[in-house]
Amino acid sequence: MTRSMMATKLYVPAPRRGFVVRPRLREKLRLGADSGLTLLSAPAGFGKTALLADWFGEAAGQDRCVAWLSLDPADSEPASFWTCVVTSLQSAVPGVGSSALELIASPPLATELLLTALVNDLAAVPKDVWLVLDDYHAVDSRDIGTGMAYFVEHLPPRVHVVVSTRSDPELPLSRWRVRGELVEIRAADLRFTPDETAAYLNDVAGLDLAAGQVSTLDQRTEGWIAALQLAALSLKGRDDAAGFIERFAGDHRYIVDYLVEEVLQHQTEAVRSFLLQTAVLDRLTGPLCDAVTGREDGSSTLAALERANLFVIPLDDQREWYRYHHLFADVLRGRLLSEQPGQIPLLHQRASRWHESQDHTEDAVRHALAGQDFDRAAHLVELAVPMLRRSRQDAVLFGWLKELPDADIRRSPVLSVFYAGFLLVSGDLPGVESRLADAERALAAVPALADAEGALAAVPDGPTPPLADTEEVQTVPATIAVYRAAVAQAGGDVGGTAAHARHALVLAGPEDHLARGAASGFLGLAAWADGDVPGALQTFTQAVASLHAAGNLVDELSSTVVLADMWLASGRPGEARRLYDNALQLADARGDSMVRASSELHVGLSEICRQAGDLSGANRHLEAAAVFVERGPMTESRYRWFVAMGLVAQDEGSPERAISYLDQAEQLFRPGFFPEVRPIPAIKARVWVRQGNLAEATGWANARGISVTDAASYMNEYSHLTLVRLLIAQQRAHPDTGAATGAVELLDRFLALATASGRAGSVVEIRMLQALAHDALGERRQALESLRSALADPPEPEEYVRLFLDEGPPMVELLREAMRDATREAAREATHDDGAAVRVRDRARRLLTLGEPPQPSPPQPKPSRPGERPPSDVDPLSERELQVLRLLDSELSGPEIARQLFISHNTLRTHTKHIFTKLGVTSRRAAVRRARDRGLM
Incomplete structure (x- = not known):
């Protein structure tokens, strides 16, 4: 939706001319300042919107911010609803909700997370904030109600919500009512009293009716404001007012039809036709009305209708945009349906074309769908795809696809391929290939179009347009290959992943940076899964560069996490840290809009800090990521955060807490686009081994079905190195079993593979484990030789701390002996400062120093974390x-x-x-x- 169209939904209505002031209702609204929710619930025509406009207008000078949102059925999807809510709040309180909007744009929708971010922003606002949701019934649903309940129950004290609706919403009203947290204004409150009826009919409408006539109308309408307005319009200029009033009878179902008919009969044929034809529009402006009616008097007619109080409500201060009173519009649409049903699709189609010409994409699509012009709707959606992808409005695109007939989707290559993408994200892998095949068949049938948009302009009321020949069509072949690579990756088919990714690179044009980035990324992932870390680094670095060229900053920053993991595998944690720091600096410069990417980078940095022995740094990064991660969508950062928290908990001496975090990580993990090189069950098994719970660890190994005779492969490396730790622990517990013998042979095979593949990180860990295995078998000399190699070779030894210290007392004993031997050797051979003996001596000494228990020190106040301010000097807590x-x-x-x-x-x-x-x-x-x-x- 364009900015101008959105503004009409956010317009705070001006007080109505001739509004009857009602102090008793103003007082009830004032009570809303002491509650979280004020509810106005009454049928159409009871003056809910007019009352709110009067009250907020009357108190306009007070120290408060008013965010108004006029809802309609187009906002009924949760993502659209919360986007409108946040945008409304931003119009009143600039700066709030930026992180919430970014979360909305990243499916699946994490409602509680985005609302937590929004509430935290609102808590910092120094003024009262009033959020008015008008016509809430248009969007009321269980999904939206769940989010609304959470939002209302977590509102800061100075934030208040007002809901205006025709029927009670799906909210816990009874609970709030009992607690005194709900202010209610219902139809009984909104009905005009006899005095208010008299004031309206005689003072406002100027009818000069007798008291008995006023009383009759009051009784017949039961104070229903819409009926009184219609009656007043019907009475103007009549000589037989008394007779009209006597004939005026019946219940509300018939009153409206009767009165609207009375009003319409007093209009000219031109006005009556205008009202009926424009009733299909939710919002009206002169040029739009002209496009729909085929006339040229739209602006002047709207102005005349407003002057005549004919249920036309302005939506801006310039009187450019209007809407009909909802009750009036409902009756007009019913009349149009009964009198001219064949005209309705054509009217919607004309509205769709006008909105398209104004770049009002959402309204253009909505009217095309309402006009059952599905070919045109599909065409418009195709044209909108680039914009929606750039702005990451995935939920909007998916909502449109759900409304289109399946046949229209299947005959469009663009829509078919993106439908496949939604199936892929939602985990429906079996359904993806069918849609990709549809896209290929549709692509072969697309005619060559010189200028699809020009063809549309030439036949405004003519045949439905052909499918769009846009840049997206040209990229479909490469996108299909990319999605097939993704399916292969998710299924663990490394060869298929690489083959489809190479095919995508062949198909992608030189300027199709997004497809080239995705294809290079999957090539890198395939190489990584195959253990070829140097090749993975080369191709994945190209992928990140392509994403940068495409302007896709969020994906570029998120991909940095994968690239850093590859650097860790190559034995270069310092390079991984540099990448993280640079990316985080870029994300922080963009502010709240990059909160998701920032959290992923913080989680990655926490793992590097922990491995380097900096637990306080690891905790700081995890705290920074917690705001996004704990309730976030199913992303890499979310489950990885729980893994990182578990490892930190283990290092802090709490294995039970570590297992609890890892259990949560296991529940959140979904096989996806990245190789599972560090399975969570194996991480848990390492915690059990370190804890001495060998029974649980043995159960893991048996369930996994792994043994020392398995072939070495990178995808199984983490699990097999976990098995080695278990066997070493079993050897120490039962020396006569020789459990570690097979472990030594297994480590030899993995060492040869890691060395050949250039995985220096794996080499360090394997040699360290060789030292422990030989030591458990009583082979001290071989143990020290392996440990010496592990200490001498890492290019960045200062980053490897927990790898050694996590192995406990046996490793400490080996480090001490290795340091003594290296010290003697360095002195005997007068080794240069950069000699192997010196390196082993210094690195062993550093590890031993870091492994000493910390000396107790006075407690120091911790630095402020995100969401905290410096402590105040006010009174202590009561x-x-x-x-x-x-x-x-x-x-x-x-x-x-x-x-x-x-x-x-x-x-x-x-x-x-x-x-x-x-x-x-x-x-x-x-x-x-x-x-x-x-x-x-």
Whole structure:
């Protein structure tokens, strides 16, 4: 949707001319300042929107921000709904919601995560913020209701939501009502009282009716405002007002039809025709109305309708955009359907063409679909694909594809291939190939079009257009090959991945950077899975460069994580760290829009810090990533965060906590685009071995079905090196079994493979394990020789700390002896400073120093983490605030905490606000951390 169209949805309506002021309702709205939600629930025509416009207009000078959103059925998809909500809030409070918008653009939709980010932004706003959701019934659904409930229950104290709807929404209203957290205005409240009816009919409408006539209309309409408005319009200029009022009877179902008919009869044929034909439009502007009606008086007619109070509502201050009152529009559409049903598709098609000419893509597609012009809708979607891909509006594209008939999708190469992409992302691998085959068949049938858009302009009311001949069509063959490479990668078919990726490079044009980047990426992944790390580095570096050339910064930064993993495998953790640092600097410069990429980079850096022995640095990076990861979508960064947390927990001496984190990682992991070179079950097995729980580790090995006689391959390397650790532990527990003998032979095979493939990182680990295996077998000389090689060869030895220290006392003993031997050798041979003996001596000494238990020191305040401010110097926490704080460190929701303390949710909000202020934080998580740092918990 273009900026101008979106603005009409965000327009705060001006107070209506002649509005009857209703102090009793203003007072009820004012009470909303003390609650999270104000609900206006009444049928159409009860003045909900007019009341809100009056109240917010009356208090316009107050210290508050008003975000208004007029909803319609096009916003009923959760991604579209939350995009509109965040955009509305940004219009009132610039700067909030940037990270939330980026999360929305990254399917699958992580509702709680984006709302957490949004709530945190709103918590920092120093003014009251009012979010008004008008016509909420148009989007009400279980999916949206779940998110709304979460949002309302986590609102900061100064943020308030107002929902205006024709029917009660799917929200926990009863729960909020009992807690006193809900202000309700219903039809009984909104009905005009007799005095208000008299004020409207005589003072506003100027009808000068007798008291009895006013009373009759009040009784017949039951204070229903829309009916009174229609009655007033019908009475204007009548000589038989009394007779009209006497005839005016019936229930609401018939009153509207009767009154609209009365109103329409008093209009000229030109106005009546205009009203019926433009009823298909949700929003009206003069040129659009002209395109639909075929006339040239749209702007003047709209202005005249507004002057006549004929249910036309302005949507901007310039009086360019309008909408009909919803009740009036419903009746007009019903009348149009009964009188001119054959005209409706044509009217929608004309609206679609006009919106297309104005680059209002979403409205153009919506009207084409409503007009059942599915060929045209498919054409428009094809034209929109480049824009949607650049802006990452995947949810919008998928929503359109779901509405199109399957036949239209299958005969479009572009739509077929992107439908395949959605199936791939959702995990439906078997369905992908069928759609790719459809794309190939459709591609072969596409005629050569010189200028598809020009052809459209030549036949505005003519035949449906051919499928678009866009740049996307030209890239379809390469995209098909890329998706086939992805399917092969997900299935573990390394050869197929490489073959399809090479084919994609052949098909991609020199300027098709996105396809070339994807193809090079899959070639690199195939080489990596095959153990060819130098080849993987070369091709994947080209992939990242192509993504940069395509301007796809998010994917470029995310791919840096994979490239860094390859550098780690090559034995160059320092190069991986440099890549991470540069990418993180670039992501931070872009701010909240890169929060997802930033979190992935922080997780990667945490792993490097941990391996280098810097646990505090690892924790800092994991804290920085936590805001995105804990509730995020199924991405690499999410499950990897739990893996990294588990490894840190292990190093901190908590194997139970480590296994808990790894269990969560295992639940989140989905086989996808990256080789599974470090299986989570094997990571858990290493924790068990280090813990001494050999029974669990043996169960893992038996379930995996691996043994020392297996052939060596890179994809199985991590699991087999885990098996070696288990065998060494079994050898030490039962020396007579000779369990480690087979491990030595297995390590020899893996060492030869890693050396030939240029995987220096693997070489260091294998030689270290050879030292432990020989030592467990009592072969001390061979053990020291292997350890000497492991210490002497790494090009960046300072990055390898946990690799050695994680092996415990046996490794410490070997390091001490290796240091003594190297010290003697260096002195005896007067080795130069860069000699092997000196390197072994210095590296062993450094590891032994790092492995010594830390000396106790006075507790120091930890640095501020994301979401925290410097601690304030205000009064200490009260006893009640300490009670609240302890419950914040639990799984209880805000309402559940309030119930446990026997206080209202609003009182809890107040306590929480005071706690945040005193601790200098802006979120629940940060408050708990700061309290622990200060010894309050």
